[in-house]
Amino acid sequence: MNASLNWIGYKTIVRKEIVRILRIWGQTVVPPAITMSLYFIIFGNLIGSRIGEMGGFDYMQFIVPGLVMMSVITNSYGNMVSSFFGAKFGHHIEELLISPLPNWVILAGYVTGALVRGLLVGAVVILVSLFFTELKVQHPWVTLSVLVLTAVVFAMAGMVNAIFAEKFDDIAIIPTFVLTPLTYLGGVFYSISLLPEFWQKVSAFNPILYMVNGFRYGMLGVSDVSLGTAYAIIGVFGVLLFATCMYLLNTGKGMRS
């Protein structure tokens, strides 16, 4: 009974999230496609042609994994924070809170919804990139696993933000002042080997660096960090965020008075 309840409940949340993503496709899928096309045109085509090679690859090819990862991070986080905060703000989160579903199923459902959007947008960005350059995936399983795990980590981070947020401004602060700078400084557009030693050491504290480079290793076979370290960092953040989400859901922080 419980397994059936949990499975049907999980599928229901995921379906609801996918319907939402598709219903507002103009806000979920189209903007990243346009933004990334601009990145490819400006950084890849216009500026990239003057930069030449990076990491042994054409600059356009070098930035594709970073741009895909940037889209996945932004969209998985954004989906979770806007959907969960919206449900909290509109009080329809109560539909779930009064149901017999355990909190881990609620978390899993929302994380899967965010993952779907992250992967959907990632696929769109890869498709757009094919108009500008050729891609050969060197290690498909590494590519996929880093992509999925990163999306899951940022989805859970989005839930923490959504739970603490009390107004719409609060869901924009972290993406604007934390996520975007860390992503830009996470080796999306450059190899950290180009940086002075001091800044290379500072960059090592940026978790997004490991995610971007893990994904770049999967696609291109090159990375500024070791693959094992990348998985370990993603794993540690995953466990910490899962524990935080479960604690917040179990105590009802921001939802149950």
Added chain:
Amino acid sequence: MLALDVQDLRKTYANGVDALKGVSLSVEEGDFFALLGPNGAGKSTLIGIVSSLVNASGGDAKVFGASVMSDRSRAMSYIGLVPQEINFNQFEKPLDIVVNQAGYYGIPRREALERAERYLKELQLWDKHDKPSRMLSGGMKRRLMIARAMVNEPRLLILDEPTAGVDIEIRRSMWELIRRINQAGTTVILTTHYLEEAEELCRNIAIIDHGRIRENTGMKELLAQLDVETFILDLREPLTRAPVCDDMEISLRDENTLEVSLSKSKSLNALFAELDRLGIHVISMRNKANRLEELFIRLVDKGEAA
């Protein structure tokens, strides 16, 4: 079996407000139970704790034997809740709202669709099932919340002011529906500010005020406590002053209207005989207030005085 068993329930909010100060009450399976109280009395807090939307500070609440605190999942599987405020996603369609709710209770999608159609039809919402729910009228939104609460076919249906802001025609059709739901075996707990609604529908009642239960008894027993009833009489000819009659408190509201407070020991026949003797002709008569309303006000006033 008890549908709801609340023992010494306490709630102190973070701002220090003691919303519940040791509330205990029980609701039998199959009952139609009214939970009444003035604004801020603790009704919504009590319902919030029972439906797990509010964390209790102490005590316990059991739904069909399952503790909301220690066996939440099982307790929640028995409950359907119609909250006071609209709390569905107004961008979703009514059918999706009801079907999704069924999914959260583990009801397979095919069955959920059948049930959703049945309840939306029963609540006269089927012709709107694929329209955005924000386009529904206020009354329709309230009915949609009832359909949503019914889709898991709960053993305990909690209705927190379900007819607030609903016109009288729809209110009466909702009464009929809720009565049918109760007759089919579902225990119903109703909070309302329309006391004639509680008197019309409910068999048992609890009155809560300042976080404490003031009265918890049968509706008939409670109404039997009413020792004085007040009537308004419309007169054919105007009067300049109120008549004086033994054991009756009579006052003149205006020259054509009398207000009479009559103790239960006096019959209406005695009143009319007296008025007839004085040459006063009454053309119509009504209760000043609903009987339950009179009792409610007295109990709440008594609580405040204490």
